[in-house]
Amino acid sequence: MRVVDQTLLFVGLLAAPAAGAAVSLLPRDGVEFIASLASSVAAVVISLFIFGSGATGAFGPFYSDGLSRIMAITISSVFFTSVAYSSFYVKRIKEPLVRFRWYYSLLDLFAFTMLMATTVDDLGFVWIAIEATTVTSALLVALERERTSVEAAWRYTLIVSAGLVSSLLSVIFVYFSQGTLLISDLTGRQMGAGLLMPLAVGFALVGYGTKAGIAPMHSWLPDAHSEAPSPVSAMFSGILLPTSIYALVRTFNLLQGSASFEAMKNLLIGFGIFTALLAAIIMGHQRNYKRMLAYSSMENMGIILVGFALGGIGAIGAAVQIVAHAFAKSSAFYGAGNILVAFESKSMAKVQGVAARLKFSGHLFALSCLAVTGAPPFGVFVGEFMIVSQAVSVGNLALALLLAVVYTYGFIGLNRQSVRMIFGQSNPGPESGGEPSGPAPGTLPSSENWVSVAIPFANLVVALVIGVYMSPLLLQAAQWLGH
Amino acid sequence: MILSALYLQSQTFVDPTIRAAAAQSLILAALFVVLFLQSGAADLLYLAAITAGIRGVLIPVVMLYQVRRFKHSLRESGTGQRVPSLVIVGVILVIAGYALFKTALLPTLSNPSVSVPFVLVLLSFLLIVTRRNALTQMTGFLEEENAVLYAGALIAPSIPLLIEFAVVLDILGVVLVGVILSATRDVLRTLESPELEQLTG
Structure with missing residues (x-):
């Protein structure tokens, strides 16, 4: 494809x-949903074209390789499903902090900033763009206007x-060291033995790591994920x-081939495995099921960083x-939204026997929990398996063992709770002396x-499907790695 | 700059903390003008204008308006005993930070002036972490922003996008004080973090 077309x-x-x-x-009822849905569909279609083109390199102010193409299609898809799910979820918010037209507008801008972050060449x-994601999403966290959601937004x-x-x-250190910020110029460049580039990676780890929920900078993550409306939680996590x-x-990959690469690699592995x-x-x-899903996201990000x-x-x-x-966790958060509405x-103590009341949502939630914790044959399992295989193949058996512990502990921890919540015995109502578990059957809101x-x-x-049939993705990722 | 940071650390009332942060931004704006006169880089002049206008005037005015909405002078709860020891911690941090900069960073950066923003970043983290009032935490954020932009101007004055960086950070500052803080005040009726402890686990 020609450069101008790709641009x-x-x-x-x-x-x-x-x-x-x-x-x-625009001040017309209903236009906000239609506009957001149309824009998200357009983003999915365009990202599919970009994904299909397979072009690598700089295109005007943009940069495209396997990783950026994968990010673009993932962001567009979860953006689309979150907009669609919002049509069900947000009208149930009784006293929103901002009008719904602002909610949809901010959701679109939130997606815009993430797409920009993953496609620009600078x-x-x-x-x-990443700083702007904070500006566009801060109000979305506080949308439900509860004490806890406003507190979470501030934190x-x-x-x-x-x-x-x-x-x-x-960023300043990279520029001072290399004289450019263009990814296309920096990729493959020999970085030398100075201290500036390792420092740049260190500061990136603290800064971007805070936003990615890497411990110990993660304290905002469980609060924001659990208090944001479910479609927003899905976008945060996914x-x-x-x-x-x-x-x-x-930033880290700029160090490839330099003397400090191994040291920084071990630093990232250390932070990743500690987080997981x-x-x-x-x-x-x-005790809060949305908070539990938030910690699961943190676990996944730790593993991904290690990979x-x-x-x-x-x-x-x-x-x-x-x-x-991204797909499995957004499914889990949408399921959690259905449970919350009903x-x-x-509180998991008050939400028991979900499958008896919400037949589809209950089962979907349980399956999503299995998917995000790496149950085969879902895609997360394939990803986790490849990461642990790499640890074994480079002879880092201690890391492989730690990863196995993380997979096992996370799998048991999350699924034990979710199975109890979905298939457990419903609590008896107050008339029989027990804690009520939400509205009685038959009187549920839709x-x-x-x-x-x-x-x-x-x-x-x-x-x-990603778990069962993932060859195209593999090819794309391999292209990015230069194999 | 460092004295203004230590003054910020020493205050128990919220109003003077905000005024000190505003003064620090104005000092930084003046420093940008001096750097402009030395280097001739026009970006530094724009940066001076943004720093003075937004962080020196606009954000502090909005913050002081938030304080006045409480109709009394705000004093952080529990800071009376802690502040003197926090100032001592601040002074130790200045000395330790400078020593660390001299050993680890100076050989690479070869510009001793960068030690000032380096120490300021450490002091701003101290302010954010140790204070309970949301407005005081906000002054910590402003101080951190001042420090990093100052570092940027000293290390790589020709770096592209320096103005854009400042604008994005200032937009974030305006969102923080103008929107999130207003919502916090309206819904929670307080800006003290002991009241902001609903979320645990």
Whole structure:
């Protein structure tokens, strides 16, 4: 494909959500949903074209390789499903912080900033776009206008902003060291033995790592994920965290072939495995099911970081896990949204016997939990398997063992809780002396409809297809790795 | 710059903290003008204008408006005993930070002036982590932003997008104080973090 065509595709990819954001603000009822849905469909179609073109290199102000193409299609897809699911979820919010037209507009801008971060050819613009994701998503976290959601929004914005300022230092150091910020110029360049580039990676780890939920900078993550509306939680977990990992990996990969590469690789592996272990341990002891899913996202990001740092087949596994996790986790959050609408509680103690009341959503939620914790044959399993295989093949058996512990502990911790919640005995009502578990059967608000079931189902199917048939993705990722 | 940071650290009332952060931004704007006169890079002049206008005037004015909405002078709860020890920690951080910069970074950066923003970043983290009032935490964010932009201007004055970086950070600052903080005040009726502890686990 000619350079100008490829550039136009990227322009279209960014123009779609930008136009959706502008049209959503028109003062006409219903236009906001239609505009956002149309823009998200356009983004999916364009990202499919970009994915199919397979072009690598700089195209005007954009940069395209296997990783950026995978990110673009993942972001567009989860953006589309979140907009569609919003039509079911947000009208049930009684007293929203902002009008719905602003909600949809901000959702579009949120997607725009993530797409920009993963497609531009300039590390400075990558930083600007990631910083802008905070601006566009802060209000979305507080949409439900509850004490906890407003508190979560404040914590999210302050902690993430303070962290991201560190990654600006990383950008400054890269420029001071190399005299350019263009990814296409920097890729493959010999970095020498100075201290500046390792420092840049270190500051990127602190800054982008904060946004990706890497421990110990993760304290905002469980709060924001659990308090945001479910479609927003799905976007946070499925695509925002990987977008930050993308920026970190871009900076880290500049060190390839330099003297400090091994040291920084071990640093990233250390932070990644620590994050995954911590999240796997905490996850099984949560009392709030959305918070439990948030820790599962943290666990996945830790594993993905380990995969990218290991390189080789581990990096391909990390790319596969990014896509599979995005679809599976968004399915889990949509399922959690259905449960929240029906039971009006996020407490697992009050939400028992879900499958008896929400037949489809209950089963979908349980399956999604299996998918995100790496149950075969879902895509997350394939990604995790490839990462542990790379650890074994490079002879790092201690890391392979730690990964196995994380997989096992996380799998048992999350699924034990979700099975109890979905298939456990419903609590008896207050008349029989027990704690009520949400509204009585037959008096539920409309808690399932075809939209609320079809969207998580479709995402779960994609997560499954990635696991069973993943050759195109493998090829794309391998191209990015230069094999 | 460092004295203004230590002054920020020493305050228990919120109003003077905000005014000190504003003063720090104005000092930084003046430093950008001096750097412009030395290097002739026009970007530094724009940066001075943005720093003075947004972080020196606009954001502090909005923050002081938030304070006035409480109709009394805000004092952080529990800071009376902690502040003197925090100032001592701040002074130790300045000395330790400078020593660390001299050993680890100076040989590579070869510009001793960068030690000032380096130490300022450490002090801003201290302010954000140790304070409970959302407005004081916000002054910590402003201080961190001042420090990093100052570092950028000293290390690589020709870096592209420096103005854009400042604008994005300032937009974030405006969103933080103008929108999120307003929502926090309206819904929670407080800006003290002991009240902001609903989320655990």
